[in-house]
Amino acid sequence: MTKGQVIKCKAAVAWEPGKPLCIEDVEVAPPKDHEVRIKISASGVCHTDWAYLYEASRGMYPRPFPLVLGHEGAGVVESVGEGVTKFSPGDKVIPLFLPQCGECERCLSPKTNLCKKNWQNTQMGVLADGTSRISCKGQQVYQFIGVGSFCQYTVVADTSVTKIREDAPLDTVCLLGCGVSTGYGAALNTAKVEPGSTCAVIGLGAVGLATVMGCKVAGATRIIGVDINPDKFEKAKEFGATEFVNPKEHSRPIQEVLVDMTDGGVDYALECVGNVTVMRAALEATKDAWGVCVIVGWTETEEMSLVVEDLLLGRTLKGTYFGGWKSVESVPKLVDDYMNKKLKLDEFVTHTVNLDQINEAFDLLTSGKSIRTVVKLMEILQPSGQR
Ligand code: NAD
Ligand code: ZN
Ligand code: ZN
Numbered sequence: 001m002t003k004g005q006v007i008k009c010k011a012a013v014a015w016e017p018g019k020p021l022c023i024e025d026v027e028v029a030p031p032k033d034h035e036v037r038i039k040i041s042a043s044g045v046c047h048t049d050w051a052y053l054y055e056a057s058r059g060m061y062p063r064p065f066p067l068v069l070g071h072e073g074a075g076v077v078e079s080v081g082e083g084v085t086k087f088s089p090g091d092k093v094i095p096l097f098l099p100q101c102g103e104c105e106r107c108l109s110p111k112t113n114l115c116k117k118n119w120q121n122t123q124m125g126v127l128a129d130g131t132s133r134i135s136c137k138g139q140q141v142y143q144f145i146g147v148g149s150f151c152q153y154t155v156v157a158d159t160s161v162t163k164i165r166e167d168a169p170l171d172t173v174c175l176l177g178c179g180v181s182t183g184y185g186a187a188l189n190t191a192k193v194e195p196g197s198t199c200a201v202i203g204l205g206a207v208g209l210a211t212v213m214g215c216k217v218a219g220a221t222r223i224i225g226v227d228i229n230p231d232k233f234e235k236a237k238e239f240g241a242t243e244f245v246n247p248k249e250h251s252r253p254i255q256e257v258l259v260d261m262t263d264g265g266v267d268y269a270l271e272c273v274g275n276v277t278v279m280r281a282a283l284e285a286t287k288d289a290w291g292v293c294v295i296v297g298w299t300e301t302e303e304m305s306l307v308v309e310d311l312l313l314g315r316t317l318k319g320t321y322f323g324g325w326k327s328v329e330s331v332p333k334l335v336d337d338y339m340n341k342k343l344k345l346d347e348f349v350t351h352t353v354n355l356d357q358i359n360e361a362f363d364l365l366t367s368g369k370s371i372r373t374v375v376k377l378m379e380i381l382q383p384s385g386q387r
Pocket of ligand 1: 046047048051178179182202203204205206207208226227228229232247272273274275278295296297298299320321322323365368371
């Protein structure tokens, strides 16, 4: 029984920006009121984790260090704080960087998923009382966007976690905590891709591939995958891409190539890179009368330029946060879709590593060799022996 006690365990700690993660012994305090302590089984490594460590000065709001990164985790509830009614020890859960409190103006509106409960504090890596539950060598370690899943245990607000079915394999459904849900929802919820349409998905990492999957499910006829790394094309074909463009093979801007290929522009262009030049290219690749451009790639402070006429003529420019899904209610449904073989997840996992190899996961990501690397944190045995 660990309830009420400080748990000593391992975590990958980012001591400062630009430096590799260090595996450390950390202490995880018990959950306070309306908090849940989770034993993390596995966590995917998202581009956003890497970006906050290695590109913190480019386009991101500063975050305090030392920091435990990771926001694509899955695990089992270890204990709950006072006032927690929806979770019990042993529940399988996915922690969420985007909450759904169910009560605020935004949660009550069908127009958005952007619940801002605990927003200010989680953006700064702390829970509602202004502190983190993780410490190392007597120092507070911040929890990236309120999660911090590169730690064997973490504590989150009870509005930033969702319960999933018992038979879900944690080392794959963890991907629904960010990348796959984001891309899939970008196509379905944000772009609202229509049957018979033509789409361009720029950037074919996990987020882009999930976007391709969403475009296919929505019934798009042509799905043009764009990436500077042609190694991504084969996988994108499995997910439903019908044609490919490598910008490096063209002397002209990519938007011109796409406009020519589609007789005036695509119906939907989804930017899954996080580069403002590519974002503009995505907008300009859409058809003037009704084209929709969705920004999925992440950058917070950079400016993007565009020609006003491109909007005047009828294009729409939108962004998506977590694919537009209302997190607590949608993630368990996405888990069901995966279990019912309506949604692919296994195909995203190209590598699995132990916590002490976590820096290799970043190397695999930046070299373009991986789609998603899943980091194993804690062995969680089920009665059936299934993990
Ligand atoms: P990734 O690194 O696995 O994939 C990015 C892909 O883009 C790579 O295949 C790379 O070769 C390709 N690329 C790079 N430059 C390009 C260019 N100029 N033209 C075409 N392709 C190019 O990353 P990921 O984990 O799939 O994440 C993609 C983006 O989505 C990141 O910016 C990430 O931070 C962001 N993201 C956003 C949300 C959200 O809620 N909006 C959630 C998760 C991730
Ligand atoms: Zn992410
Ligand atoms: Zn809310």
